[in-house]
Amino acid sequence: MAAQTASPGRNQRMAVEPGKIRNVAVVGHRGTGKTSLVEAMLFQAGATNRLGVVEAGSTVSDWDEDEQKRQMSLAASVCNLEWQGRKINLVDTPGDAGFQGDAIAALRVVEGALFVLSAVMGVEVQTSRLWQRAEEHDLSRVLFVNMLDRERADFFRALESARAQLSDRCVAIHLPIGAEHELTGIVDLLHMCAYMDPEGQRESGPTDIPAELQDQVNEYREKLLDAVVETDEGLMERYLDGQELGVEEVAHALKEAVTRGEVFPVACGVASKNLGTTALLDLLVEGVPSPAKKGEPVEIPNTKIAAFVFKTIADPFAGRINVFRVLHGTVGGDANLVNLRTHGKERIGQVLVLQGKDHTQTPELSTGDIGAVAKLKDVATGDVLLDHEEPVELPKIDFPEPVMSFAITPKAKGDEEKMAAGLRRLAEEDPTIQLRRDQQTGEQLLSGLS
Ligand SMILES: Nc1nc2c(ncn2[C@@H]2O[C@H](COP(=O)(O)OP(=O)(O)O)[C@@H](O)[C@H]2O)c(=O)[nH]1
Ligand SMILES: [Mg+2]
Structure with a gap:
């Protein structure tokens, strides 16, 4: 499927320089729309020419047959797109706790994490767990409150749950225009413009902020400015002096603050309709540091490669x-x-x-x-x-320990070898799965997460 929809433009003929790369792990609780959001970003950037749907099994990222049957991601999937002259590598991860190994491994190799939240549910168990991991690796973090169009969706409640449960440095950078089935677009508080719902088509350029939203926009723009100037002494002085701050200088200071992990911007939209994608991609390019800026996530000295x-x-x-x-x-x-x-x-x-x-x-x-x-x-x-042998220690990916074990036997006698081969493949793909033989009973034991 992906082969037919991908545009030829994404073929990479030359190495991309480190300053022009953004590596982003897309993480969050199961069912928050991560795969749909990756699909929207690929579509908006022109890496694909149609918006795939999870239920139809037509997304780039849920390509495995099992994933399409269950309509959920079981393993991480790597995609890439080009935006503002940068190559963005996206690692779409499974949100289910039983398959969290891939999300944990992905957070080890990126500079940025995109946390997807449901506007109905706000922060959920897996969101907090992964936030902890991202914190340990000192990653830049951007949040996306998705599913604004759903019944009982509430951006402001989701924002408050992020501020209470993740960090009080989470601050809105977008606002919804309308709510639930009356949602019509989003406001970008940084660039002070609006995007209207493209209803699954490509998003068109920014438009004016609706006049009736002016008071709310002013209120949240001020909150954003407060959070940003707090990270920049020079700006703070001028701000307290009552001087007007320009869009460009605020954008620059925000970018630095997000890069340093001092502010966590909260974006919003509707992944399944491709609303909010442009502003989100801009934010990833501007806020997530490149590998050149951040340095290596795992340091191996004395080697060329x-x-x-x-x-x-x-x-x-x-x-x-x-x-x-x-x-x-x-x-x-x-x-x-x-x-x-x-x-x-x-x-x-x-x-x-x-x-x-x-x-x-x-x-x-x-x-x-x-x-x-x-x-x-x-x-x-x-x-x-x-490139050459070096006596350095192997880096560790901190996978969680298995929480349950089963003794397993093949359905038909004589299939032991076939079963063992299948299990070995499973364990190879998912490092949280362990295989061993019980010394006393001789049974084959399979252990993993639940
Ligand atoms: N109404 C609505 N449904 C969405 C939205 N984003 C995703 N979905 C649907 O929510 C379900 C879960 O989405 P999926 O992308 O698989 O979530 P993931 O588990 O986080 O990857 C699918 O049925 C999607 O079509 C959205 O913004 N609005
Ligand atoms: Mg998924």
């Missing part, structure tokens, strides 16, 4: 695919790298750029970029590939 494998796909056709982030240097096809864990040599055949299930070849990827490689000999999630 280092790549960190944060996900493994056991593809029945292409074989094992390892998804990695380049920590530093350039990873090109035909490179010979060493696996820090096994000390084995691995030859990189072709470097791949991922768009959901769709892969295209690229000659090389530079520092900070995310890509994949197929058919390596023995590479697993958490491995580091280097």
